[in-house]
Amino acid sequence: MFSKAIVRTPCKNLVNGLTSANLGKPDYEKALIQHQDYIRALQKCCLDVTILEPDENYPDSTFVEDAALLTPHCAIITNPGAPSRKGEITNIKNELERHYSKIEYINNPGTLEAGDVMMVGDHYYIGISERTNTDGAWQLINILESCGMSGSTVLLKGVLHLKTAVSYIGNNILLAAGEFIDNVEFKNFNIIKINDEETYAANSVWINDYVLVPIGFTKTSKAIESAGYKVIEVDVPEFQKLDGGLSCLSLRF
């Protein structure tokens, strides 16, 4: 069970965030409204939400998930692979020191963004991507093992982060799109296949009894409901314009 979440209000500079989406520039005012809607969804899942101040130095800083990995035993401050995002870790570290006595770090030459890390109980799948390299992944595996957990790597082919196209929703169920539907690493899971038109909804977020699903992806919502979950739909198209999905907008612990 999760009890807390950390989010960061988008900064005005959000409109200059990294993207490969070709969906146009985000509208800042709309993004603020969508972010508030997202916070309400987290609160509906009974999470106590800490809202951090916007940080104009880092356009992508609202995507807090990438700067840290939170486990039941320790927090790990990452080392983002995107040069424009590296400095995001300083402000997150200050906040995490309020919650964790044990904080570990990913160091150069290792890089890691936690959008590439999917938790399945005590095991963590780590995507090797343009943002997360093998060195960073192995540093994380060593940290996890030192705390009684484990990790393994998954090679990504075309997506930004691992969780861009695969999410664990408990009960041995994965939402998987594209390259992850038949990935041998996930052969022992029950897979809910997400079709190409709904790939964005493969990044849905399991929180306690609920799953947050982006609004408008009805096949995915129905499949998740049929698996026995309560679905909360959240409207985040301004963040989609920056390749951001639902999981990237919070740290849950």
Ligand code: CIR
């Ligand atoms: C980036 O490219 O870094 C941001 N525009 C989007 C980050 C999305 N984060 C995630 O999937 N965990």
